[in-house]
Amino acid sequence: MTDSADRPVLAIDIGGTKLAAALVEESGRITAYDRVPTPNEPGRDAEDLWRALDALLGKVVAEGGAPGLAGVGVGCGGPMTWPAAEVSPLNIPAWRGFPLRQRLRERHPGLPVRVHNDAICVAAGEHWLGAGRGRANVLGMVVSTGVGGGLVLGGRLVDGASGNAGHIGHVIVEPDGPPCGCGGRGCLEAVARGPGLVAWAREQGWRPGEPSGTGVELAADARDGEPVAVAAMRRAGRALGIAIASATHLCDLEVVAIGGGVSQTGPPLFDPLRDAFDAHARMEFARRLEIVPAALGQPAGLIGAAALIFAPGRYWNAD
Amino acid sequence: MTDSADRPVLAIDIGGTKLAAALVEESGRITAYDRVPTPNEPGRDAEDLWRALDALLGKVVAEGGAPGLAGVGVGCGGPMTWPAAEVSPLNIPAWRGFPLRQRLRERHPGLPVRVHNDAICVAAGEHWLGAGRGRANVLGMVVSTGVGGGLVLGGRLVDGASGNAGHIGHVIVEPDGPPCGCGGRGCLEAVARGPGLVAWAREQGWRPGEPSGTGVELAADARDGEPVAVAAMRRAGRALGIAIASATHLCDLEVVAIGGGVSQTGPPLFDPLRDAFDAHARMEFARRLEIVPAALGQPAGLIGAAALIFAPGRYWNAD
Numbered sequence: 001m002t003d004s005a006d007r008p009v010l011a012i013d014i015g016g017t018k019l020a021a022a023l024v025e026e027s028g029r030i031t032a033y034d035r036v037p038t039p040n041e042p043g044r045d046a047e048d049l050w051r052a053l054d055a056l057l058g059k060v061v062a063e064g065g066a067p068g069l070a071g072v073g074v075g076c077g078g079p080m081t082w083p084a085a086e087v088s089p090l091n092i093p094a095w096r097g098f099p100l101r102q103r104l105r106e107r108h109p110g111l112p113v114r115v116h117n118d119a120i121c122v123a124a125g126e127h128w129l130g131a132g133r134g135r136a137n138v139l140g141m142v143v144s145t146g147v148g149g150g151l152v153l154g155g156r157l158v159d160g161a162s163g164n165a166g167h168i169g170h171v172i173v174e175p176d177g178p179p180c181g182c183g184g185r186g187c188l189e190a191v192a193r194g195p196g197l198v199a200w201a202r203e204q205g206w207r208p209g210e211p212s213g214t215g216v217e218l219a220a221d222a223r224d225g226e227p228v229a230v231a232a233m234r235r236a237g238r239a240l241g242i243a244i245a246s247a248t249h250l251c252d253l254e255v256v257a258i259g260g261g262v263s264q265t266g267p268p269l270f271d272p273l274r275d276a277f278d279a280h281a282r283m284e285f286a287r288r289l290e291i292v293p294a295a296l297g298q299p300a301g302l303i304g305a306a307a308l309i310f311a312p313g314r315y316w317n318a319d
Numbered sequence: 320m321t322d323s324a325d326r327p328v329l330a331i332d333i334g335g336t337k338l339a340a341a342l343v344e345e346s347g348r349i350t351a352y353d354r355v356p357t358p359n360e361p362g363r364d365a366e367d368l369w370r371a372l373d374a375l376l377g378k379v380v381a382e383g384g385a386p387g388l389a390g391v392g393v394g395c396g397g398p399m400t401w402p403a404a405e406v407s408p409l410n411i412p413a414w415r416g417f418p419l420r421q422r423l424r425e426r427h428p429g430l431p432v433r434v435h436n437d438a439i440c441v442a443a444g445e446h447w448l449g450a451g452r453g454r455a456n457v458l459g460m461v462v463s464t465g466v467g468g469g470l471v472l473g474g475r476l477v478d479g480a481s482g483n484a485g486h487i488g489h490v491i492v493e494p495d496g497p498p499c500g501c502g503g504r505g506c507l508e509a510v511a512r513g514p515g516l517v518a519w520a521r522e523q524g525w526r527p528g529e530p531s532g533t534g535v536e537l538a539a540d541a542r543d544g545e546p547v548a549v550a551a552m553r554r555a556g557r558a559l560g561i562a563i564a565s566a567t568h569l570c571d572l573e574v575v576a577i578g579g580g581v582s583q584t585g586p587p588l589f590d591p592l593r594d595a596f597d598a599h600a601r602m603e604f605a606r607r608l609e610i611v612p613a614a615l616g617q618p619a620g621l622i623g624a625a626a627l628i629f630a631p632g633r634y635w636n637a638d
């Protein structure tokens with residue numbers, strides 16, 4: 001007989017670019033992993049997507065050869081109803097109100113199935129086993145195509161009224177700033193998301209090489225000292241520093257862990273970030289905040305999805 | 320024999336203007352109350368202040384004629400170490416690192432003594448028995464000489480790493496805005512605190528009557544349509560709306576309850592507040608937020624101080 005403590009979690013990460021799944025042990029060790037491109041082409045419908053996910057899960061579970069599962073944990077792009085997890089990911093047009101949790105429960109009868117926002121899972125992973133481990137008050141951030149996050153206070157993941165707590169990307173950093181995808185204006189995400197930085201840099205005369213002009217290339221150019229790329233990262237860093245100062249004033253944080261593609265830029269991003277934070281966060285309690293790179297890298301979301309199952313109470317406080 | 324449930328809490332509210340104390344029953348009913356001006360003149364020392372407080376407490380307890388106390392709950396101006404409550408209230412220069420909790424424990428041996436920030440006590444009171452009652456995710460705000468607050472998430476008061484969570488007054492609303500008393504710049508408090516509004520209105524040509532020129536008078540002038548006073552309140556309302564949008568994006572709140580003198584202004588403050596909130600909070604979850612006036616008025620802080628004793632777990636999670 002197998003003790004449930006020995007069983008892995010089937011962890012799933014659902015985004016607009018790829019679907020990823022893994023078996024994650026209670027130690028955080030990943031014993032099986034696979035991914036497929038999200039079948040996101042025009043004309044694909046909700047069931048096409050579900051079939052691709054279903055096949056991926058079958059393959060990962062078979063690869064792991066596990067005798068059973070402890071549960072199914074999922075990070076998925078928002079928005080979604082929560083905790084029911086009828087999902088409508090911005091970058092997956094085929095799923096609008098798709099009953100993801102219910103479908104996974106039908107696929108895995110008798111097992112706990114828990115779904116949360118993908119950025120919240122990253123934050124949970126970083127708190128459980130990454131840069132926020134052992135700290136009670138942590139903001140985990142993902143600065144990438146968007147800017148997302150998740151909040152742990154008093155040692156517990158904060159869900160808020162509707163599972164939407166942690167939206168650091170929509171803390172306002174320039175009240176009259178650029179329009180944001182959320183419909184507002186001057187949000188951190190409007191300024192600091194990768195595509196926004198690239199667009200700003202192009203307007204200022206940045207001429208990326210072929211074929212890309214991505215945030216990764218902008219980051220590389222900033223590290224090489226290209227003046228417009230440096231200015232773009234200074235702009236992003238300042239916005240991040242202001243938003244983090246507001247967040248720690250409101251929540252009295254110990255650690256902010258920053259991951260995601262843009263965060264790989266290094267000093268051209270983090271130096272102006274710290275300058276802006278230092279200028280705005282003057283009270284002693286706020287100045288104690290540690291701002292650090294995320295520690296888990298790409299698997300953070302899968303590890304956090306597993307935490308929803310392995311550490312309820314800390315990371316899951318819903319039905 | 321008296322059941323502890325019948326015993327009132329000795330609730331204390333310590334500010335730069337007055338010291339107030341009350342006996343508060345578990346229903347929230349106040350059965351005895353008194354206050355004295357804070358002996359805050361230059362030359363007064365820490366023990367002068369303590370003696371004034373000690374006399375006030377003796378008087379209130381005698382007035383109540385209670386057979387015993389359930390405990391002592393205190394709201395005090397910050398900053399302070401927490402939960403040890405060595406207090407250094409900005410507006411009480413004679414107390415710097417004053418061991419308030421320890422002194423009250425010596426005065427009331429064997430009873431629980433719990434001290435928190437005064438704005439946090441107001442928020443706890445509004446959550447326990449006021450505008451946030453029965454809701455799990457609430458921000459309580461005080462907009463007055465300063466702008467303070469306290470945060471309840473998942474039905475529990477958020478303390479943060481050092482008891483300083485809830486500093487909504489230092490959410491940044493204008494990155495290049497006016498300098499703030501905290502040492503930063505562009506904080507909500509720098510824009511929306513009463514004295515800041517009065518100073519701004521005077522610069523813009525507002526001519527208050529004699530003898531005052533207070534925030535109360537500015538509010539009255541705004542209600543009468545005096546253009547500079549209206550503009551000052553529009554400025555404050557806009558800053559409040561932006562900060563509240565940031566807060567609900569980060570914390571997914573249900574209710575924001577706003578109290579304090581400036582909040583008495585009514586529509587000239589709340590209309591631009593809602594306009595700014597509506598412009599910046601576009602996502603569905605944020606738009607569900609209810610922004611309401613605080614319900615308890617002046618006694619909110621004393622009632623919240625009593626909640627620290629009557630409802631630990633919800634309002635007290637420290638030693």
